[in-house]
Amino acid sequence: xxxxxxxxxxxxxxxxxxxxxxxxxxxxxxxxxxxxxxxxxxxxxxxxxxxxxxxxxxxxxxxxxxxxxxxxxxxxxxxxxxxxxxxxxxxxx
Numbered sequence: 171x172x173x174x175x176x177x178x179x180x181x182x183x184x185x186x187x188x189x190x191x192x193x194x195x196x197x198x199x200x201x202x203x204x205x206x207x208x209x210x211x212x213x214x215x216x217x218x219x220x221x222x223x224x225x226x227x228x229x230x231x232x233x234x235x236x237x238x239x240x241x242x243x244x245x246x247x248x249x250x251x252x253x254x255x256x257x258x259x260x261x262x263x
Contacts, residue, residue: 175203178216188216 180188180202189195191212193202204213 176208176210176213176217178202178204178213179231180216184216188213 176197177196177199178193178201180193185202188202193204193213193216193225194209195201196203202216204210210217
């Protein structure tokens with residue numbers, strides 16, 4: 171892995187400390203990373219993923235919120251005369 175990067179989660183207030191240790195800024199991803207040549211133990215404070223770079227999927231923090239898109243969300247109109255409908259033609263035509 172000659173061009174391997176280990177991405178880091180570096181708060182803005184600590185960017186200078188990370189840079190001093192050798193961290194580099196990836197302007198495309200807008201994240202700090204430790205280059206392959208760096209000693210990763212220096213960056214353990216900011217490591218976000220294992221050096222193996224395995225693909226991880228994000229899990230929702232609140233499982234109930236993940237189901238809202240699939241089950242639908244009920245909203246209420248402020249205008250009581252508003253009629254919601256599905257489809258291309260409204261029901262009154």
